[in-house]
Amino acid sequence: MPPAIPALRGTRPLKLRSPSHWICPSCFNRAARSLTSATEPSSGLPAAATLAFANQTLERKKDTESKGTDRKWEVTVGLEIHAQLNAKRKLFSYAATSFNAPPNSRVAPFDAAIPGIQPKLNLPTILPALRAAVALECRINRRSTFDRKHYFYKDQPNGYQITQFYHPFASDGRLVLNELDGLGVSESVEIGIKQVQMEQDTAKSIFQPSTSPGTPSRTLIDYNRAGSALVEIITTPSLKSSKHAAACLRKIQSILKASNAAVDGMEKGGIRCDVNVSIQQKGVPGLGQRVEIKNLNSIKAVQESIDAEVKRQILVRENGGEIQGETRGWDAVKGQSKKLRDKEGEVDYRYMPDAELAPLIIDESLIEHIKSTLPPLPDQILTELMNEPFSLTLKDARTMVDLDDGARVNYYKGIYDNLSKRLGSKSASKHLGKLVGNWTLHELGGRLSSNFIAWSDNPIRATQMADLLYNLQDGSLTAANAKQVLDILIDSKNPKITVAEVMVEHDLATESTSGEDSELIKLASGIIAEYPNKAELVRSKKKPNLKNFFIGNLMKATGGKVNVQVCKEVIEKIFSA
Structure with missing residues (x-):
């Protein structure tokens, strides 16, 4: 029997002896080598065509013309799913996690980026992350490290997010979609899980519009969510339709719930999803320029946003334009996306190992324990x-x-x-x-x-x-x-x-009687006499199923106290006499 909680530890914190001990040129070289092609030029799509597409999306009409053009294009979709882990404490601070606590009541100094406060990994947060990775058939990497992803935004107090970019704790998983997931009887699709990584959540921005003339609008920040432990699941670009993407997301969500890895599903804000969409002419090797749609909060939004983005990209390409690598937001009311910013690359985020956090070493006995106790x-x-x-x-x-x-x-x-x-x-x-x-x-x-x-x-x-x-x-x-x-x-x-x-x-018990009960036969005969036309259709065998009409009426007349089989026996006896 495996031990209750086998070894899971962090190695001793490393001292930064020289600037190159952790932050070395090779880090940036690896990032540079992994970059995709340079951002393509803007589409130059005529304004009239853009307006036409917007009108089609708003009206939600089936475009028979675009149906024909879809045959020319191959769609590729990848998902990035962020799920809040089922952990009592945050990833790198002692603060408790909560969905409903009063604003800014679950904040430790590290969550608010107070200078001089260092992160300390809460080891119990690793357990739900491991359950998720094992359930997704991932390889658990014995050694993983934490990195800093730099960007500046009001909900990111540190100016960077701690994540696992270079060496995540799990990778190379798989997911199979089949009939159980709503696909056809003989249809089966295998989806690769590129990696599963741990990272911090951001704070929550609460926009307050102006309440009166001369009063400015403002954005309030609730740090309760900041620093909560997330697991990010990144699929390979192997989904070929919005239907498959929705089925994949639905299945991952159900796996996270069943394995007790996630707090809540998308409907309660515990899971968020980004989708990457590209199109390429069939027969042309490689993938098209991908476009990311951020922060989708329902399976319906994922499916609709992919369909709308595919139509938008086809329209751009068939009007002689090029697809820009960009990040877009989804407007569920209008049924269309809008550009938020140009797509960032790895160099834009200046990924670098976090020198304040030691590598995480996961013992093999812990992995076996998780596998043996997985629900x-x-x-x-x-x-x-x-x-x-x-x-x-x-x-x-x-x-x-x-x-x-x-x-x-x-x-x-x-x-x-x-x-x-x-x-x-x-x-x-x-x-x-x-x-x-x-x-x-x-x-x-x-x-x-x-x-x-x-x-x-x-x-x-x-x-x-x-x-x-x-x-x-x-x-x-x-x-x-x-x-x-x-x-x-x-x-x-x-x-x-x-x-x-x-x-x-309430006098609801069934009365003990049989098909030979004279009072019941008399009651049934009276009901049949009330509907001579229907009775004649039964006797002439033109509509024999009308017997059910008389059985129902007899049950109603007895107050539901006579068994349906007895009522059926009485009606059959009268009509066969």
């Missing part, structure tokens, strides 16, 4: 839910996994296990898993949503739900009355109330 990942859970004994559809299994960070899966399994033990041999049926899934997702989930109750505040215990479905299965409750019991349990918000108590108090 089940989304594909494993999906496959389990779709196979026996649960036998859920892909759609229901996918919904179950995606909702509530896996809490609904555990709830579902708790109900199924309880119910299958009580039913014994009767539980050996695909119907049971689907029944529990339907009541967990649709009946209970729908009622909670309509009552604005979060899943975390679900008032129905798994044992109560299992008891309800047991009574439904053994015929003590009809489906209609089982739904009434569920409504009453939700409204009561009393976790101690039992299904049996509700059934007795």
Whole structure:
């Protein structure tokens, strides 16, 4: 059995004996060699063409003409995903991490760039980062280092960000997209993970517009987020469509949640994404000039921004222009991007090793510990839910996994296990898993949503739900009355109330009767007599399915207390007489 927390350490801090000990010419040479081609000249695109494209994007119309031109171009997309790690403390300071604390209440001196304060790596922050990298099938590098990425902005108090540019702690991972991710039945796409690196988050800028004439607008800075531990996941440029990019992002997000690596998903601001998009004529070797779209905060925004950028680049190229290497921002309301600045290169950021931080050495036993204790990942859970004994559809299994960070899966399994033990041999049926899934997702989930109750505040215990479905299965409750019991349990918000108590108090238990009951036959005959035209269509066998109409009305007439099978038996007997 691996040790609880195996060795993970930083080597002794290095002393800067000479200017070239850490900051050496070779650092800049490596950066220079990795530079892409020089920025291409501006497009020179006519203003009328630009306006035409803007109008097309705003109106969101399908451009049949551009559909034909798309066949000439090959799209290449790469993702840079930033996720806040599930850590109690910041990466290089003792300050606690928080999403909802009052502004500037979680700030240590290092986070605010107080002169003379040095960073100190919080080793526990490495654990969720390692879980993420292992889940993405990355190679964990035993030795990694931290670098400074220099740029000046109001939300970056140090004037640089500590990251891992030269030697990240993980690299060379992979991700496979398939039918489970919404692709076609025989479609499979492998995405490379170039590297996974740790870095600091920035502060949060809060813009306040002018409230009255003569009063200037202003930007406030909240340093609570500054210095929080992030993991940046960089894919290779191997995505060929916005659909694949969205599926890739969705899968990475679910893996980060399942492995307990990230705090929250995109919907809560815990994950942000940048996309790099380029086009190239088919048959021409190499990649086109890439354009980066920054700070996308939803999967929908990622997909829409890629589609819009591809159309923009095609329009530029087909009007004789050239694509500029630039960074753009996405306007979700207008459905278009706008230029923020020219694209920076490695030299612009002046990457250099951080002399105040020692290399990080990760022991092999820690890697084995992470692998052996990693929770089940989304594909494993999906496959389990779709196979026996649960036998859920892909759609229901996918919904179950995606909702509530896996809490609904555990709830579902708790109900199924309880119910299958009580039913014994009767539980050996695909119907049971689907029944529990339907009541967990649709009946209970729908009622909670309509009552604005979060899943975390679900008032129905798994044992109560299992008891309800047991009574439904053994015929003590009809489906209609089982739904009434569920409504009453939700409204009561009393976790101690039992299904049996509700059934007795509200007189909802199924009446013991059979298809031979004379009173039930008399009631059914009266219902059939009320609808002579429909009855004739059943007798003439023109519309035999109209029997269901009479069965439903008979159940309604009994107040839902007679089992549907008994009602069906009575109606069948009358029509066959």
